[in-house]
Amino acid sequence: MTRETRRAINTFMRYLVLIVVGLVMIYPLIWMVGATFKTNNEIFSGIGFIPKNPTFSGYKNALKNYGGDIDIFKAMINTYSIVLPKVLFTIISATVTAYGFARFQFRGKNLLFAVLMSTLFLPQVVLNVPQFILFNKFGWIDSPLYMALIVPTLFATDTYFVFMLIQFLRNIPGELEEAACIDGCGSIKTLWYVIVPMLKPSIVSCALFQFMWSSNDFMGPLLYVNTPAKYPASIFVKMSMDADAGFEWNRVLAMSLISIIPSLIVFLAAQDQFIDGIAAGGVKG
Structure with a gap:
């Protein structure tokens, strides 16, 4: 394995680790954004962030007095x-x-x-x-x-x-x-x-x-x-x-x-x- 190949592999692994750690750290915020479009039942039904039946009721109610x-x-x-x-x-x-x-x-x-x-x-x-x-x-x-x-x-x-x-x-x-x-x-x-x-x-x-x-x-x-x-x-x-x-x-x-x-x-x-x-x-x- 040449020096350039080892360097490329090391760079790839570093960026892979950084991306994975970054996603783990930012996922709660991503989930929070997705949860604003979910109902109560769907929020507690799983950890996925994409809403199955999107609703804007959360934002409508958030603007209430x-x-x-x-x-x-x-x-x-x-x-x-x-x-x-x-x-x-x-x-x-x-x-x-x-x-x-x-x-x-x-x-x-x-x-x-x-x-x-x-x-x-x-x-x-x-x-x-x-x-x-x-x-x-x-x-x-x-x-x-x-x-x-x-x-x-x-x-x-x-x-x-x-x-x-x-x-x-x-x-x-x-x-x-x-x-x-x-x-x-x-x-x-x-x-x-x-x-x-x-x-x-x-x-x-x-x-x-x-x-x-x-x-x-x-x-x-x-x-x-x-x-x-x-x-x-x-x-x-x-x-x-x-x-x-x-x-x-x-x-x-x-x-x-x-x-x-x-x-x-x-x-x-x-x-x-x-x-x-x-x-x-x-x-x-």
């Missing part, structure tokens, strides 16, 4: 009224915090960094009660602007993003900032014109993580949003399940599919920079 004055589109608008500010404020606060820890020397830096990193090991469930009491005193519960969900992101509360950006900053030569300083740039201009463009892949990764996590967040809106008209999609989908009358699973799956389409589009549009950001942030050069 549930809970009085809210439907799936209003719920999605509510969702992104929370998600977009959280993404923007998270990027700003995490970038500034990471830049401060990575590039400046100040008293108590090591202690503060240790405290910051220790919060990674603190589960959110431990914080729910004290945060709820605090936000209730501030009058942020059921705020029309979702204050309890959005305001904390102004203070770099997502430690994972700060850590990711610090790791990326350690790979950026300090000489670039020294050159900017010689040209008359202060710290803010250096951050904006020098650091941020080089941090772009990692910033995109942080934005995508926050976008997906916030879109799927159930516990936060459940605690801090009480008015049905302001429910995001994650609460609306659960609210539309009627345990007494029985679930119309094609409707539930149709609503779920509609609600995740924006996340899929955003991820596919930025996947290259997302992968670059994860790889660069996880390895120190």
